Amino acid sequence: MSTITARITMPDTARRGExxxxxxxxxxxxxxxxDAPGLTRMPRRILxxxxxxxxxxxxxxxxxxxxxxxxxYIAFTTVAIETGEFVFEWQEDGGxxxxxxxxxxxx
Amino acid sequence: MKGWSRRAVMALPIAAIxxxxxxxxxxxxxxxxxxxxxxxxxxxxxxIDMPLxxxxxNSVEFALSVASPMTAEDHITTIHILxxxxxxxxxxxxxxxxxxxxxxxxxxxxxxTTQTILVLAETSRGQVHxxxxxxxxxxxxxxxxx
Numbered sequence: 001m002s003t004i005t006a007r008i009t010m011p012d013t014a015r016r017g018e019x020x021x022x023x024x025x026x027x028x029x030x031x032x033x034x035d036a037p038g039l040t041r042m043p044r045r046i047l048x049x050x051x052x053x054x055x056x057x058x059x060x061x062x063x064x065x066x067x068x069x070x071x072x073y074i075a076f077t078t079v080a081i082e083t084g085e086f087v088f089e090w091q092e093d094g095g096x097x098x099x100x101x102x103x104x105x106x107x
Numbered sequence: 108m109k110g111w112s113r114r115a116v117m118a119l120p121i122a123a124i125x126x127x128x129x130x131x132x133x134x135x136x137x138x139x140x141x142x143x144x145x146x147x148x149x150x151x152x153x154x155i156d157m158p159l160x161x162x163x164x165n166s167v168e169f170a171l172s173v174a175s176p177m178t179a180e181d182h183i184t185t186i187h188i189l190x191x192x193x194x195x196x197x198x199x200x201x202x203x204x205x206x207x208x209x210x211x212x213x214x215x216x217x218x219x220t221t222q223t224i225l226v227l228a229e230t231s232r233g234q235v236h237x238x239x240x241x242x243x244x245x246x247x248x249x250x251x252x253x
Contacts, residue, residue: 019208059206067190067198067217069166075213079206 004028004090004098013105014080020104022052023075026090032066047098049091050074054104055084080106135189135196135225142187142227148237153226155240161218164248170213173228173236183210185229192222217248 005027014020026047033044044066052060059078083106090098133141156170175183182205188198198216210228218224225239 023213054206057206059204061202062214063197063200065195065198067188067193067195069215069217073213073215075170075211076201076203077207077209077211079208081206 002096002098006100008088008100008102010102013107016080016106018080019077020080021077024088025071025073027071030068030070030072045093047072047090047092051089053087054078055082080104082106133196135191138189138196143235146235148235150237152236153228153238155226155238157240157242160243162245164218164244164246166215167218167242169216171226173210175210177205177208179205182231183228184231186212187227189225190222193219218242218244220244220247
């Protein structure tokens, strides 16, 4: 698996039932397909899917397009249910998958 | 495990459409019609936070929230962001559940020109909320040879 430069902002701990905010920014050009006279042709290469699982269950999924800015920023919320791993997964055109993990301790 | 299998089933049609590749040739009107699927949208419940004027269409701050109890019986399931005049009408689609706690999402979008950005939010009860806001774009996020 390839690596991705990403910044994930979320609390380390939360009370059970608390709604926590998660902000994620990944470094990526989100290149649009360029096919115009006088310009070098470039295929589309974007992160097309972003999904988040929490203790094994999917809690957030986003389908991205070329209408999302470079270095995609995504903010969302989730309810703290149990102590567990968050897995953040980006899927790129061409089949590359990037993953990052974070742990939330629920008290 | 019950919750997981239900979620896995819900995820199936999404997995069948990788990204939004299929929507590439779809017009704004066609995209909205496809999402509404004959339903009459409710013109309330959505708050959009986006600058009225953007110097640079390459990155426009976009936040939205949808009023919803976010319970197992009544929650937001899918939120769509559509652009009236971008080459691709469908900017993003978000799939959430009552596990989100609140239907609040933020991202940064590209806007090719001054236009209306539309949000459609589907509920677990089959309703659709609809709201739009215009953004004036000084320098568009457009690619052309000229």
